[in-house]
Amino acid sequence: MSDSLFKSIVERRRSVRVFDNNAPFDDSVVSKALSLAVLSANSSNMQLWEFYQVKTQSVHEALNKACMGQSAAKTANQLVVFVTRQDKWKERVKWNLANLHKQFEGKTLTKKDERALAYYQKLMPLVYRNDFFGLNTLIRSIIVFFMGFNKPFLRIRNHGDQRVMCHKSCALAAQTFMLSMASDGYDTCPMEGFDSDLVKKILKLPPAAEINMIIACGVGKPEGIYSDRIRVPNEDVIFAV
Ligand SMILES: Cc1cc2nc3c(=O)[nH]c(=O)nc-3n(C[C@H](O)[C@H](O)[C@H](O)COP(=O)(O)O)c2cc1C
Known part of the structure; x- marks a missing residue:
């Protein structure tokens, strides 16, 4: 164009x-x-x-x-x-994982492939999961505090941060x-x-x-x-x- x-x-x-x-x-x-x-x-x-x-x-x-x-x-x-x-984050994680599995079918997984799977299996639930008592926000805040203390780290802590992302x-x-x-x-x-x-x-x-x-x-x-x-x-x- x-x-x-x-x-x-x-x-x-x-x-x-x-x-x-x-x-x-x-x-x-x-x-x-x-x-x-x-x-x-x-x-x-x-x-x-x-x-x-x-x-x-x-x-x-x-x-x-x-x-x-x-x-x-x-x-x-x-x-x-x-x-x-x-609220549809779990559905979308499943959808992304299904696509990755299809893409990786019949091949030996490389480190990059494993990282892609872990992204949706581990990081997305950590970023998006919430609960009534705010336990997940507390866990995220603690992780962010320690992991981000002296190095760059993704600062997604609470519902406000999640809403901004969406x-x-x-x-x-x-x-x-x-x-x-x-x-x-x-x-x-x-x-x-x-x-x-x-x-x-x-x-x-x-x-x-x-x-x-x-x-x-x-x-x-x-x-x-x-x-x-x-x-x-x-x-x-x-x-x-
Ligand atoms: C998130 C957002 C919300 C807006 N809300 C309204 C609105 O409720 N009513 C309205 O008449 N214009 C609304 N606007 C239009 C803005 O006033 C407009 O984009 C701005 O004055 C710049 O003018 P332009 O879009 O013609 O470049 C909104 C624009 C954005 C991006």
């Missing part, structure tokens, strides 16, 4: 708050963007995410209320909900999704202004699921862009070290 094509896609994507919901809208573009979103980089390929493409009018209306009537949600041709599923990966998928939509000439608006409890109830999600973002999609109206795209100066945020 040429540099100018990527640049033009990045520059085209704006947060658009007013959509023309009478304009023709091809929702297979949303499905395509979601199938590209799953290719996003994600922590340990655990894919602790889910994406809900809202095709039912009543669900769209309920989500619109949960977004507190924000114009992007109200006027969107379609909404997509990005969800983190930290939301990082999910947000990368959201960005891939929005860029794909932009490359097909559609507009989006990422939203975190919603009642997350209500969204979970509407989508019938379990307590451990978390709403990362809701993305309004559609054919943007010119008045949907509220201001020029401004950013703080590059030298305030980009550093060469």
Whole structure:
């Protein structure tokens, strides 16, 4: 892909708050963007995410209320909900291990292969396992304290650290999704202004699921862009070290 094509896609994507919901809208573009979103980089390929493409009018209306009537949600041709599923870590460990076993079938395991298996058999449970009494957090904190005392060590201790991991990966998928939509000439608006409890109830999600973002999609109206795209100066945020 040429540099100018990527640049033009990045520059085209704006947060658009007013959509023309009478304009023709091809929702297979949303499905395509979601199938590209799953290719996003994600922590340990655990894919602790889910994406809900809202095709039912009543669900769209309920989500619109949960977004507190924000114009992007109200006027969107379609909404997509990005969800983190930290609770699915055991399933994903099994899935990754099954893939590794398939890959290693009939061959003598090298040290690298053994390390790959141990990554999912030992490290992932250590990173993701939780319990009611916080025993796993205590164990992780002690391990991090001693192992990381005078050398670099992964500092994942508590539920907050785990949540950050899941939301990082999910947000990368959201960005891939929005860029794909932009490359097909559609507009989006990422939203975190919603009642997350209500969204979970509407989508019938379990307590451990978390709403990362809701993305309004559609054919943007010119008045949907509220201001020029401004950013703080590059030298305030980009550093060469
Ligand atoms: C995580 C996140 C949450 C956001 N939440 C909202 C929101 O609830 N409502 C809204 O109108 N815009 C929301 N935005 C859009 C931002 O305001 C917007 O990205 C920012 O002003 C920069 O403008 P641009 O996206 O057009 O470049 C959100 C953006 C992100 C990344």
